Amino acid sequence: MRRIWAEQALLPEGWAENVAVEISADGRIATVMTGADPGGQRLTTLLPAPANLHSHAFQRAMAGMTERRGVQSGDSFWTWRQLMFRFLDQVTPDHVEAIAAFVQMEMLEAGYATNVEFHYLHHQPGGAAYANIAEMSERIAAAAGQSGIGLTLLPVQYQFGGCDGRPLGPGQVRFGTTPDTYTKLLDHAGRALHALPADTALGVAPHSLRAVAPGTLADIAGLTEGPVHMHLAEQIAEVAEVQAHLGTRPVEWLIGNVAVDPRWCLIHCTQMRPHETEALAKTGAVAGLCPITEASLGDGIFDGVRWQAAGGAFGIGSDSNIRISLSEELRSLEYSQRLRDQSRATLATPKRSTGRVLFDAVTQGGAQAAGRASGAIQPGLWADLMALDGTAVDLDGRRGDDTLDTYIFAGDDRMVTDVWAAGRHLVQSGRHIGHDRITAAYRAAMIDLRGRI
DSSP states (O other): OEEEEEEEEEETTEEEEEEEEEEOTTSBEEEEESSOOOOSEEEEEEEEOOEEEEEOGGGGGGTTSSOSOOSSSSOOHHHHHHHHHHHHTTOOHHHHHHHHHHHHHHHHHHTOOEEEEEEOOOSOTTSOOOSSTTHHHHHHHHHHHHHOOEEEEEEEEOOOSSTTOOOOOTTTGGGOOOHHHHHHHHHHHHHHGGGSOTTOEEOBEEOOTTTSOGGGHHHHHTTOSSOEEEEESOOHHHHHHHHHHHSSOHHHHHHHHSOOOTTEEEEEOOSOOHHHHHHHHTTTOEEEEOHHHHHHTTOOOOOHHHHHHTTOEEEEOOBTOSSOOHHHHHHHHHHHHHHHHTOSSTTOOSSSOHHHHHHHHHHHHHHHHHTOSOSSSOTTSBOOEEEEOTTSGGGTTOOTHHHHHHHHHTOOGGGEEEEEETTEEEEETTEETTHHHHHHHHHHHHHHHHHHO
């Protein structure tokens, strides 16, 4: 047994003082004791560490490269996507492994314990499969072996270039799968995970209503018992295309035609009408929110206030990975609501502060979306834990919800000192235990990529 002791810890029933947590050899929380005597590793504030529920690891290498305006009168998600497609033509399996390990390391240093990887880069430039159809999935798994992060891998089914069933364009062919090849890829990807720890999970990801045959969604969901993730209602043009071809808006169509339940995580949902928000929340599905990326791409603002009022679950993802910061994602989500509604503390309740509401939601919603037994400091769950720096000047003397509010709205991820993923103590004194090695490999991959572009 390994023992951690904290002056305060956020438990399922609320804040507690003098908390001892024992972690068993299998990485699960064995016991939680309040009012305990100090012993073991001593911390100031101990929190459950959330899952990062939506990531495209390879896009990290594009960070800072897409901020110039093109020749068109207005840049958008769609012009950004064309730049992404051109970048993809140069990315090799070795690049992907180095990039993914670096991304996962940054996630851990930011406080995330789990990477839910929405993985759609499957094939060679030009679209031909690798000799091993799951080559790229194996590279994501190998990266997790280096970083130690908890991994939920979601191989993506991506068949069409649009709702009309048109073939994939040149930039999309590396993603392409038919139902048959997707089943084979999923099987091989599952085998690639066998070498990783027991907390690893496999799910499925039909990319979007634009990229799969809508009638196949139930079949795709039935391929595993793990989570089901899909992009939904992200862009105005996407909503218009779905409505033109399916006769109704994306959320309305999905709820009316598919048995959406708590296994599902719908990503972005920034273009929903009030009745759609309320209806989708009541399905028990998780809203996968990526506020930094959604702001970067001009997607729109998720209606978090209405979603919360309807009892909806949500979690946070870093998506394009241009900026991996748990605290900034949470801050951006709340501030987007304030700007839209010209209000303050929009998600707070009379009993819980804004930071507390946000943190409770993303730990629980993230665990649900990852298909992971985590999300709380509770016996039997994976020991996904994060600690905040009690010596940080802004945290000095703060207790309870004030700690979370200060961390999210006045601090940043430099306040994170330690992170455990299923009991693996991977971040110590604010730094990943393999930081130098993983960073050097990423730097070498980027030098090579810049020489190709």
